[in-house]
Amino acid sequence: MSRFYPLTVASVAKNTRDAVVVTFDVPPSLEPAFRFRPGQYLTLRTTVNGEELRRSYSICAAPGDGHLRVAIKRLNDGAFSTWANAELERGDVLEVMPPDGHFTVDFDPAAQRHYVAFAVGSGITPILSLVKAALETEPDSRFTLFYGNRSSSAVLFREEIEDLKNRFMARFSLIHIMSREQLDIDLFNGRLDGAKVRELLGSWLQPSSIDYAFVCGPQDMTESVIAALQENGVPKSQIKFELFGSPPGPRALRTGRDAPQAPGAQTCELTIVQDGVTRTITIEKNKDSLVDSALAHGIELPYSCKGGVCSTCRCKVVQGEVDMDANFALEDYEVARGFILSCQSFPVSDTLTIDFDQET
Ligand SMILES: Cc1cc2nc3c(=O)[nH]c(=O)nc-3n(C[C@H](O)[C@H](O)[C@H](O)COP(=O)(O)OP(=O)(O)OC[C@H]3O[C@@H](n4cnc5c(N)ncnc54)[C@H](O)[C@@H]3O)c2cc1C
Ligand code: FES
Structure with missing residues (x-):
């Protein structure tokens, strides 16, 4: 269901300085x-200084942990x-949308896999959930985590990750990469990006041993790491990624499009199926995205980043x-099946039906 629910904050705990x-x-x-x-996120909504803000935050717990929490850097x-x-x-109430996202795999107790993750900064949050879920659900699988930070004081969940290392010593490898703190092994100094991953794949990690790779961080890091993995033979279908940083531009409110004008009529009959309800509105083709067009008609579709x-x-x-x-979020197979990001989509045909209730 694409609605917000009020949830009370049980605790707010400092994890690092920021x-x-x-x-x-x-x-x-x-x-x-x-x-x-594991790996899903929540969309939080609140009003600050009179402005409504919505942001997504990955759940940094495993489903079996018994709590729902996020880390905000x-x-x-x-x-x-x-x-x-x-x-x-503590005690404040936030509007929270139920968990969403596809940065995950189906864990199977009978599986024997090698998962590898590349996380930078707050990008550790969904990875922490995935590491825990993988190691707890699949006793024969192993996990290698490369975690990039400026220095050890910036490492989120430092103690929790160390505890996991001690608990799953034989199956969990943790490699910190620091950009502003000198580590003994030179390979682990610098930024965790595509160039670093190429070096790691050449010496530390066999690409052929990777069953699934998870990549999470800002856009430039994510794109360059994915490229390095693919160049080294890791198939795209085995690489999962989540972007945290909005690319520049889409924050700005749209007042029109630069793209070529859609053909045919200037308006589109848009039918929206959402939570079992069907509504039809007439919208302008070359003006606002589907999300903004619906909002202008008083229909609130689910959205967060609009980017x-x-x-x-x-x-x-x-x-x-x-x-x-x-599209920085949908995988190729989803696009092939007809899925779109409605915050980035504009009608081309004179009639259009979009369905928010279909999952596959
Ligand atoms: C699926 C997903 C999961 C995420 N999970 C997490 C998570 O677990 N933890 C986490 O900390 N973050 C996470 N994020 C990022 C998070 O959603 C927010 O984007 C982040 O917290 C920044 O929000 P903000 O409101 O503080 O910054 P914003 O106000 O949105 O600003 C973002 C950046 O843009 C800059 N900026 C502000 N205004 C302008 C302007 N006018 N022009 C140019 N630049 C400007 C700011 O300096 C800032 O650096 C996730 C994002 C996604 C999409
Ligand atoms: S609202 Fe985030 S992708 Fe559309």
């Missing part, structure tokens, strides 16, 4: 709605993260055609 871990109280009546798969001038680090307190990054606005085109400006 990151807090926020744990929510989930009342029994909402437990089914907030069941999650403060960014310079970041509206939500600064507010959460400075003001959010093509988070996939909260994912839906399926059942009839008609759209033009999607940016």
